[in-house]
Amino acid sequence: MVSLSPNSTSDRSPSRVMLALSNGRRFAKTHKSIVVGAIMVGFVVAMAALAPVLSPYSPTRIHPLDRLAGVGSPGYLLGADQQGRDILSRLMWGARSSLAIAVLPLTIAGILGLVLGSVAGYIGKLPETLIMRSMDVVFGLPPILLAIAVAATLGPGLVNLVISLSIVLLPPMTRVTFQVVTTLKEQPFVDAAKVSGATTPQIIFDQIIPNSLAPVIAYGASLAGSMVVFGAGISFIGLGIQPPQADWGRMINDGREVLDLHPHVSTLPGLAIFILAAGFNFLGDGLRDLLDPRMRM
Amino acid sequence: MQQHFRTIDPGAGKVPQPDELLRVEDLRTHFHTRHGIAKSVDGVDFHLSKGEHLGLIGESGSGKSVTALSVMRLVREPGRIVGGSIHFEGQDLLGLDAQSMRRLRGSRISMIFQDPLNHLDPVMKIGDWISETLTLHKGVGRKAAYVEAARILKVLKVASPEDVLRAYPFQLSGGMCQRVLIATAIITGPALLIADEATSALDVTVQASILRNLDELTDIFGTAVLLTTHNMLVVRQACTRVMVMYGGRIVESCDTDVLFRNPMHPYTVGLLDSVPALERIGEPLRPMAGEPPLPTEDIVGCKFYGRCPIRRPVCQEMRPPLAEVESGHWSACFFPEESRSKISS
Amino acid sequence: MIALLVRRTLFLIPVLLGGSAIVFFLIHSAPGDPIDALMGMYASPEAREALRIKYGLNDPLLAQYFRWLGLVLQGDWGMSIQQRVPVLPLVLEKFWITILLTSAASLFAAIVGISAGIISAVKQNSWIDHLILILSVFALSMPPYWLGLIAIFVFSVQLGWLPTGGLYSFSGQMELFDVLKHLIMPAIVAGLTPAAIIARVTRAAMLEVLKLDFMTALRAKGLRERTIVLGHAFRNALPTVVSMTGLQIGYLILGAALFVEIIFSWPGLGLEIYKSVVGRDMPMMLGLVLFSTFIFVVLNLAVDIIYRVINPRVREA
Ligand SMILES: Nc1ncnc2c1ncn2[C@@H]1O[C@H](COP(=O)(O)OP(=O)(O)O)[C@@H](O)[C@H]1O
Ligand SMILES: [Mg+2]
Numbered sequence: 001m002v003s004l005s006p007n008s009t010s011d012r013s014p015s016r017v018m019l020a021l022s023n024g025r026r027f028a029k030t031h032k033s034i035v036v037g038a039i040m041v042g043f044v045v046a047m048a049a050l051a052p053v054l055s056p057y058s059p060t061r062i063h064p065l066d067r068l069a070g071v072g073s074p075g076y077l078l079g080a081d082q083q084g085r086d087i088l089s090r091l092m093w094g095a096r097s098s099l100a101i102a103v104l105p106l107t108i109a110g111i112l113g114l115v116l117g118s119v120a121g122y123i124g125k126l127p128e129t130l131i132m133r134s135m136d137v138v139f140g141l142p143p144i145l146l147a148i149a150v151a152a153t154l155g156p157g158l159v160n161l162v163i164s165l166s167i168v169l170l171p172p173m174t175r176v177t178f179q180v181v182t183t184l185k186e187q188p189f190v191d192a193a194k195v196s197g198a199t200t201p202q203i204i205f206d207q208i209i210p211n212s213l214a215p216v217i218a219y220g221a222s223l224a225g226s227m228v229v230f231g232a233g234i235s236f237i238g239l240g241i242q243p244p245q246a247d248w249g250r251m252i253n254d255g256r257e258v259l260d261l262h263p264h265v266s267t268l269p270g271l272a273i274f275i276l277a278a279g280f281n282f283l284g285d286g287l288r289d290l291l292d293p294r295m296r297m
Numbered sequence: 298m299q300q301h302f303r304t305i306d307p308g309a310g311k312v313p314q315p316d317e318l319l320r321v322e323d324l325r326t327h328f329h330t331r332h333g334i335a336k337s338v339d340g341v342d343f344h345l346s347k348g349e350h351l352g353l354i355g356e357s358g359s360g361k362s363v364t365a366l367s368v369m370r371l372v373r374e375p376g377r378i379v380g381g382s383i384h385f386e387g388q389d390l391l392g393l394d395a396q397s398m399r400r401l402r403g404s405r406i407s408m409i410f411q412d413p414l415n416h417l418d419p420v421m422k423i424g425d426w427i428s429e430t431l432t433l434h435k436g437v438g439r440k441a442a443y444v445e446a447a448r449i450l451k452v453l454k455v456a457s458p459e460d461v462l463r464a465y466p467f468q469l470s471g472g473m474c475q476r477v478l479i480a481t482a483i484i485t486g487p488a489l490l491i492a493d494e495a496t497s498a499l500d501v502t503v504q505a506s507i508l509r510n511l512d513e514l515t516d517i518f519g520t521a522v523l524l525t526t527h528n529m530l531v532v533r534q535a536c537t538r539v540m541v542m543y544g545g546r547i548v549e550s551c552d553t554d555v556l557f558r559n560p561m562h563p564y565t566v567g568l569l570d571s572v573p574a575l576e577r578i579g580e581p582l583r584p585m586a587g588e589p590p591l592p593t594e595d596i597v598g599c600k601f602y603g604r605c606p607i608r609r610p611v612c613q614e615m616r617p618p619l620a621e622v623e624s625g626h627w628s629a630c631f632f633p634e635e636s637r638s639k640i641s642s
Numbered sequence: 643m644i645a646l647l648v649r650r651t652l653f654l655i656p657v658l659l660g661g662s663a664i665v666f667f668l669i670h671s672a673p674g675d676p677i678d679a680l681m682g683m684y685a686s687p688e689a690r691e692a693l694r695i696k697y698g699l700n701d702p703l704l705a706q707y708f709r710w711l712g713l714v715l716q717g718d719w720g721m722s723i724q725q726r727v728p729v730l731p732l733v734l735e736k737f738w739i740t741i742l743l744t745s746a747a748s749l750f751a752a753i754v755g756i757s758a759g760i761i762s763a764v765k766q767n768s769w770i771d772h773l774i775l776i777l778s779v780f781a782l783s784m785p786p787y788w789l790g791l792i793a794i795f796v797f798s799v800q801l802g803w804l805p806t807g808g809l810y811s812f813s814g815q816m817e818l819f820d821v822l823k824h825l826i827m828p829a830i831v832a833g834l835t836p837a838a839i840i841a842r843v844t845r846a847a848m849l850e851v852l853k854l855d856f857m858t859a860l861r862a863k864g865l866r867e868r869t870i871v872l873g874h875a876f877r878n879a880l881p882t883v884v885s886m887t888g889l890q891i892g893y894l895i896l897g898a899a900l901f902v903e904i905i906f907s908w909p910g911l912g913l914e915i916y917k918s919v920v921g922r923d924m925p926m927m928l929g930l931v932l933f934s935t936f937i938f939v940v941l942n943l944a945v946d947i948i949y950r951v952i953n954p955r956v957r958e959a
Pocket of ligand 1: 328330335337355356357358359360361362363364374375376592
């Protein structure tokens with residue numbers, strides 16, 4: 001039965017990605033936005049990973065004497081904040097939570113959405129009504145307020161922020177999977193699997209989910225950039241990562257009070273958010289073109 | 298090298314006829330594709346007199362639509378007219394600026410298409426669609442344009458024109474949409490109407506009635522018609538003269554009844570053999586063997602060489618010129634006399 | 643068509659009911675004691691308890707929900723714990739201030755986004771198309787709360803052209819020109835991300851239309867390129883553009899505007915939400931979220947109806 005799976009031949013299967021990657025130069029030329037995005041995101045990932053090695057100070061160490069040191073002052077490449085904490089170190093450590101906020105909720109909501117959307121789309125009937133109508137209710141709520149309400153309920157912290165963003169992302173991920181699956185289940189290979197005696201769960205997990213992966217990933221990737229901005233925004237309000245831990249959104253808000261004389265304190269973290277979000281957005285655009293040309297913009 | 302063998306525009310001679318409307322000379326329209334240059338129109342000559350109905354017949358892919366669009370100067374990227382000339386009412390169309398060319402379209406030269414539903418604006422009412430042209434070219438107000446549109450639709454045997462004018466395209470049948478396109482094309486009284494496979498998507502009875510309508514209307518306005526089709530019977534019903542196209546070239550040209558009686562090109566013979574003409578019902582059908590060459594293939598000689606039953610070595614080396622075999626009958630074959638006898642015997 | 647509208651409208655009820663329940667239970671299961679926020683840590687236990695009873699904070703959640711729902715339907719949205727005024731009148735007052743900002747931002751987003759999308763589609767693959775696409779990615783990636791700070795720093799702090807925030811100057815009464823001066827920066831900052839999204843959607847929708855057969859028919863009629871693009875192609879893309887624009891306005895009222903109101907101290911719903919989050923003012927937060935949900939849902943319905951009305955293929959079917 002497994003041999004009937006069209007995975008190996010489907011032109012949207014991961015093998016196409018590998019093939020494209022192997023043609024390095026041509027790939028770079030035709031998929032400029034993937035390359036640009038990968039470089040930007042890669043830079044942030046490297047900073048986050050190497051923070052323990054590269055960061056000049058601990059992100060939480062206070063040097064009252066050096067408060068509000070300017071950009072380029074000795075020992076402080078990017079200056080220091082009101083408490084004299086090194087901004088560069090805080091940016092490097094803060095990259096970790098920003099990356100987690102961009103990737104984790106999408107992954108969690110993506111996996112749950114794939115399962116729920118596949119079940120609803122493939123089985124139809126009661127599961128479809130239950131799943132899709134309750135998603136409609138959640139989808140009907142304004143996303144930012146839902147995230148704020150959930151985060152306010154669960155209390156501040158990275159884990160809770162990830163949970164609240166996952167809840168917001170679940171309805172759209174489920175809907176996209178549902179739409180992909182409703183067209184997918186008319187394909188002949190699903191009938192072939194049925195004829196060969198596969199059970200419904202087998203079909204869902206062996207046929208439906210693997211084949212709806214590419215478009216769902218493409219859709220999810222296109223949201224990563226917005227998630228960075230959105231998640232940092234919730235930290236900005238004060239509901240995300242708590243001080244003294246470094247977090248970009250929080251750093252912007254904390255720096256607001258000295259904006260007039262020391263603009264670098266709040267604008268540098270914003271620049272970091274912008275770079276990461278733009279990287280993900282370029283990457284997402286490129287991946288969408290690569291994985292799901294139908295959605296090309 | 299081909300230039301040596303190119304004969305002048307069939308029928309027209311060097312001196313332009315007094316009633317000449319359109320003269321196309323050595324027209325070349327190429328598409329720059331990933332697989333190479335497709336010579337979709339590869340040196341086409343023809344002329345059209347005022348009020349004349351001229352057919353252009355050929356298999357799908359032979360270059361009929363591209364020829365039609367070239368006359369309108371509406372070939373879209375990656376296609377381009379790379380050579381030749383088009384004279385219409387004494388003007389050199391290829392030399393006109395974009396603005397003047399635009400003014401000719403829809404007023405002096407109109408066009409209708411194979412798939413009428415998809416050639417109408419899906420969110421525009423039929424009445425607005427027809428009057429848009431009239432307002433643009435004749436400055437007629439909206440109310441008067443609606444009246445005029447209803448009148449034309451009546452001539453086209455539309456039972457309740459007012460209802461049609463109020464409808465959207467998706468609410469109408471294919472035949473009705475084609476009548477609308479015809480009405481739009483003819484309402485400004487153009488000198489030339491290009492009908493590109495205008496009836497091919499319709500079923501046979503609708504097709505016949507639309508061709509009759511078209512005949513009637515063009516007679517009223519004195520409009521000449523260039524009608525492309527892959528259907529021999531359509532040509533027979535609607536055209537006095539016909540050209541056969543193959544691989545981007547005209548291979549035969551003559552009066553319609555002559556073509557059916559006495560074809561002078563092996564490709565025409567093959568075409569006639571593969572359709573059940575009325576007087577030939579009962580004879581066995583002989584579908585033509587082989588495939589036309591790819592438009593990107595570089596062919597020096599006759600494009601029909603690969604499928605030709607009477608081919609000789611010379612045909613591969615030289616392009617056979619379109620030459621007048623008998624008065625008003627032109628063939629691009631080195632052995633026109635053999636075409637008929639060799640195959641049918 | 644009518645039946646469908648009725649069905650869509652009826653669907654508002656479960657969404658609002660479900661939404662309000664979700665929000666209610668979420669906020670009421672939140673840790674932390676609102677009494678702390680209200681009275682401080684050091685109030686006497688008796689005083690605390692009296693207040694708890696007064697606000698019904700000791701009842702079972704479900705009972706609290708239904709009582710609250712009943713009151714909400716009667717227009718009694720409770721009292722703001724922090725500001726000690728009734729919630730509903732306050733929310734309604736702030737709503738108009740937010741509407742002022744979001745209308746201006748929407749206008750900016752729609753004009754800029756739609757024009758950029760049309761230009762981008764018509765000049766597909768040209769340098770200007772690439773430029774617009776790259777700028778749209780930038781705009782999408784720019785946190786509004788950061789952009790707002792930069793704008794304040796440049797135009798207020800450095801150049802001194804525009805006020806740093808608020809709805810109107812402290813000294814004067816609300817004069818039109820004065821309000822406009824306060825409005826311009828927050829409106830543009832809030833409208834930028836929606837503009838980018840509208841531009842991308844418009845471009846995609848236009849490209850879909852521009853490749854259709856009837857484009858050739860329009861040219862064959864002798865129409866000007868401008869008429870073809872604006873009068874026909876854009877008219878066909880309009881339903882898609884409108885529904886996307888409407889959706890963006892919905893997100894805008896509650897999303898970008900929230901941050902922008904905080905940054906520019908724009909005294910609307912967003913700033914109130916921020917204050918209620920910081921002050922753990924649950925009745926206020928609940929009222930704000932409920933009201934916003936209502937607006938969001940109604941706006942989505944309106945967009946859906948407009949989509950159907952301007953799309954003859956749906957309307958006349
Ligand atoms: N948009 C295009 N891109 C590339 N090639 C084209 C395009 N349009 C037409 N062609 C080429 O021109 C040839 C003739 O097409 P066409 O005139 O449409 O044929 P016909 O109308 O006789 O069926 C086709 O075989 C094709 O190779
Ligand atoms: Mg054709």
